[in-house]
Amino acid sequence: MNTPTTDNAQTPEKRGPKLSSLFRLQWEPAQDAHVLLYPEGMVKLNQSAAQILLRCDGTRDMAALVAELEQTFNAKGLAPEVEAFVDHARSRGWLE
Numbered sequence: 001m002n003t004p005t006t007d008n009a010q011t012p013e014k015r016g017p018k019l020s021s022l023f024r025l026q027w028e029p030a031q032d033a034h035v036l037l038y039p040e041g042m043v044k045l046n047q048s049a050a051q052i053l054l055r056c057d058g059t060r061d062m063a064a065l066v067a068e069l070e071q072t073f074n075a076k077g078l079a080p081e082v083e084a085f086v087d088h089a090r091s092r093g094w095l096e
Helices: 047-054 062-072 079-091
Strands: 024-028 033-038 041-044
Touching: 024 047, 033 047, 047 062, 047 079, 062 079
Parallel strands: none
Antiparallel strands: 024 033, 033 041
């Protein structure tokens, strides 16, 4: 028997990538870069990684995330690189 799902029960794939609550993304003037802060340290991000993670708030699925990045940076064909980075970030525990 199938039961209806609610918005609160969305799967991560439908909800979109979201920064893990164990990490805080912020601009760090001393590093002149965005960084991910966590209890054991810090990860300095390059500009591309930061722009992807800034949009990983759970409101965009992968297609919307890629479309927004392509529009913002007037680029095409970013999907493979964005998907690879999101997979990498998930494997590191940065994203839910």
